[in-house]
Amino acid sequence: MNALYRLLFIVSFLSITDALWCPDGYTPLPGQNVDNVCVTSNARAMNFYDAEKGCASVGATLAQIWNLYDNSYLYALMKKDLNSTAPYIGVVNSGNGTWMYPGGRPLYYENWNPGYPKADDNCAIMDPETAKWNSTSCIDKQPSFCSFFGTG
């Protein structure tokens, strides 16, 4: 019983801490253990450029995925918030075939579907079937995930 109370205390402390890390409408990416990343989904279908502007308007970028845990979390969020419609993620072609996070950091983690990325594409979406990434033209209208580095 004592142990149960202790567990309940820890669980409620964690959820309070989470609420402090990210503003309303955002949740912390549980895969993060160095930088705290807050994410949100935008169900409105837009081309990449408008999706990017939507994220920038709240101080975020298209969502940066740093590891398998981030990817799994976003996959679950896609099912929950986006009715399993492929969203734009923060993975862009730098122009010479190098894929990067928004802002130009090299990718730390990659999860492409077989056959991707394709040379003619400059943007990326998460495939609802596999949770893997497909490169795509930036003009397709898709929902999106935004993220930013929170405090904590």
Ligand SMILES: *[C@@H]1O[C@H](CO)[C@@H](O)[C@H](O)[C@H]1NC(C)=O
């Ligand atoms: C979710 O997607 C399915 C399959 O595409 C569709 O039949 C359903 O109407 C959608 N639901 C909502 C709430 O948009």
Ligand SMILES: *[C@@H]1O[C@H](CO)[C@@H](O)[C@H](O)[C@H]1NC(C)=O
């Ligand atoms: C082109 O790719 C190389 C890595 O292969 C990278 O170091 C360089 O910054 C890239 N140039 C541009 C303009 O993105």
Ligand SMILES: *[C@@H]1O[C@H](CO)[C@@H](O)[C@H](O)[C@H]1NC(C)=O
């Ligand atoms: C992603 O690519 C795979 C393999 O070509 C394809 O089966 C899937 O339908 C694509 N997903 C989207 C959302 O385009």
